Amino acid sequence: MAKLTKNQKEALSKIDRNKLYSLQEASALVKDITKAKFDASVDIAVRLGVDPRKANQMVRGVVTLPHGTGKDVKVLALVTPDKEAEAKEAGADYVGLDEYLEKIKGGWTDVDVIVTMPSVMGKLGPLGRVLGPRGLMPNPKTGTVTMDIAKAVSDVKAGKIDFKVDKTGIVHAAIGKVSFSADKISDNALELLETLKKMKPTAAKGVYMKSIYMSSTMSPSIQLDTKVV
Secondary structure (H helix, E strand, O other): OOOOOHHHHHHHHOOOOOOOEOHHHHHHHHHHHOOOOOOOEEEEEEEEOOOOOOHHHOOEEEEEOOOOOOOOOOEEEEOOHHHHHHHHHHOOOEEEOHHHHHHHHOOOOOOOEEEEOHHHHHHHHHHHHHHHHHOOOOOHHHOOEOOOHHHHHHHHHHOEEEEEOOOOOEEEEEEEEOOOOHHHHHHHHHHHHHHHHHOOOOOOOOOOEEEEEEEEOOOOOEEEOHHHO
């Protein structure tokens, strides 16, 4: 078993394992126990009472965090020439089509989000094996396949994130940075949790939100009271 560092021991000593924390308490505590020398991400993990193997219990969607993610999101807009100016004005970091498709074929994936148009999706199909595992394949359900390229780009830049329940029934999402105030972390977490609550599949029976944990990149996890939403 790996030996705990002094900071890890100190962090663990501040967490009451028998307590279910409120959002505000957890948001303040995650800041207090994170001693990383960089601006660590704050993450939420929500275990849902769903069976992701069944299509009618799949939970996937998007949410715009009120205070953004704190991350400089790099956006690639794969668009036809008539949409290039629109994408650039909205803040896309990379704009084009065929030249970027060739770069992706060669293994280039140095972006966080790809937005595109319905007419271009056919060209992206063969790149599924490159983009799929990295979560970069555009999807109409997440608003990244649209004719309104400007809105898609600006939404992503403003803090829109997409989430999807994994095969174990857990939704993982980054909801900010440790440098955020506790209030901003709490607000962002609540926005995600309320969105998840609204998306409860009708086919899901029993307890929907089974557990919620908050942590930072370098901290132990803090268990939240599921009644926060």
